[in-house]
Amino acid sequence: MRIIDHGKVSYVLGLKWTETDGGDPQAHLRDLVGAQRCVFQAMGKRRHRQPVGYTTDVEPFxxxxxxxxxxxxxxxxxxxxxxxxxxxxxxxxxxxxxxVHQGKVLSTPEGAESVLPTARATTAATQIARNVNVPIRSNIEAVGNESFSIDVLPAKGRKLPGMRVSSASNNLVGGLVLAAVVAGIGYGAWTTFADQKPKGSSAAVLAEQERQAYASSVTASIPALDQDPAWILDAYRMAETNFPSLVEGWSLTKVACEPAMCTGVYEIAKQASVYSFEGLKERFGAHRVRLVQGQEQVNISIERESSPRIWSAEEILDPVRHPMDLVDLHGLLRVRVPQVKVEPGFSISEIDVGPRPVLVRPMTRELIVTNNSNRASASTVGAQVEVMGDAGFVPVALLMNQGDESTAGWRIEWVRINGAVS
Incomplete structure (x- = not known):
């Protein structure tokens, strides 16, 4: 939970969220958290599935x-x-x-709101904006973003009821665990708090709820992937075009690319007699330039168009099994792209989000890392895309060291989401 003080109002972020059954929100929270006191805010009028945000950290209030x-x-x-x-x-x-879409709050990876690492939140915002066709409103300057500030929020007392501290009670019984509620909310579900529960027999309803909750939890846990593995070739070319080796007295040392962005790292050139930070901001745009490490290093981030991979519930509940074994893929890479080194070993981990419905196979995250100590080239990157893409892998990160021959090199991380063997 975070609190932002702004004038005479404090805005609370990172609450846990639940929905009532139409009764008193305070009574619902007593069933949910037991004897603990909590601070809460119910949104809208009391009705079926009224959204309620709460925290058991009462001290700040x-x-x-x-x-x-x-x-x-x-x-x-x-x-x-x-x-x-x-x-x-x-x-x-x-x-x-x-x-917010069509006047309703949609789900984020952690319920009605999320507090995430900035890079992950930015990637998620871009993906969500494309899925639901709404603008990104942010205090982060970026191409396509609309400006957002706490200053534009309605003043408390004019439209907004404040948060309430629940009354104490000695006859409170702990009930449901919030994690089971939040686990059912994720990117793939896109259900609003106003939707109705599915109809049918209780056994069928519970089974379907379990499957949908599992699918949504897995969706939120799958690493961000692009639809097309060839994005990395486009990113390589963009980096080559946009990051000169020497600019305004700054020397390029490395470039790191992910699907939505490439970042060039510059240091003051040893042979430079003068250098200009303002010159970098004028060339690339002030919002793209960040000074780090005692004013001796600059990160310049340039956005790129990406097409995030969206997983449907059907794909998660019946995951595709890519037949090529990782050991065979290692061997194929050595034959098809002999200039590529493959880091020893490989990583396979189950996307484990808790109990899995009956007859649903687990999904695994498989990782392979390729590298070499030479400078990257379009032909080398493209050859890898062809081999790895056929095996179901998508690159998630490209790192290129841009130093002299002794320090040059590149590294690519490849990820495959695979269905486990039945």
Whole structure:
């Protein structure tokens, strides 16, 4: 949980979220968290499946140092009446994420809102915005983003009820565990808090809920992948075009690319008599340039168009099995692309999100890393794409060292999501 103080209002981020059965939200929370007191905010009128955000960390809301007029940031954003993927940089390496579509709050990886590492939140926002066709509203400057600031939120008391501290009770019985509720919300579900529960026999309903909850949990746990493994070849060419080896007295040392972005790392050139940080900002755009490490290193990030891979519930509940074994793929790479080295061993890990429905095979994340100590070339990258793509692998990261012959080299991480053997 985070609290942002803004004037006479404190906005609360990172609440846990649940839905009532139409009764008193406070009674519902007592069943959920037991005897613990909590602070909560119910959104909208009391009705079937009323969204309620809460935290059991009561201390910031009581006593002399309590937050001033606390309001859930989710509720404040919803009150704006503007659809969008809201992305708010918290200046500590994390960002807050919330999605509003057609006047309703959609699910993020962790419920109605998420606080995620900034890079992951940015990637997720881009993916979600394309899926639901809404703009990204953010305090992070980037191509296509619309500006968002806490200053535009409606003042408390005009439209927003504040958060409430639950009353104490000695007859509280612990009930459901929130994790089971949140696990059912993920990228692939895209269900709103206003949807109705499925109809049918209780056994069939429970079975279907279990399958959908599992599928949604797996979707949120799958690493971000691009649809086309050839994105890495386009990224390589973009890096070659956009990051000169020497610019404004700064020397390029490495380039790192992921599907949505390439970042060039520059250091002050040893032979440079003068250098200009302002010159870099004018050339690349101030929002793309970041000074790090005692003002001796600069990171320049350039966005690129990506096509995130979206997993349907059907693909997760009946996962495809790629037939080529990793050992055979290692051997094929050595024959087809002899200039490529494959890091020893390989990684296979199950995407484990808890209990799996009956007759549903698990999914695994398989990783292979290729590299070489020579400079990367389009032909080498393209040859790998052909071999690895046929085996179901997609690159997730490209790193190129741009130094002299003794320090040059490249490294590519390849990931495959595979269905386990029955």
């Amino acid at each position: 009581v006593g002399k140092k309590k937050a001033a007029n606390p309001v859930s940031l989710v509720a404040a954003v919803l009150a704006l009446g503007q659809d969008g993927v809201y992305l708010y940089d918290l200046d500590d390496g994390h960002a807050w994420l919330c999605i």
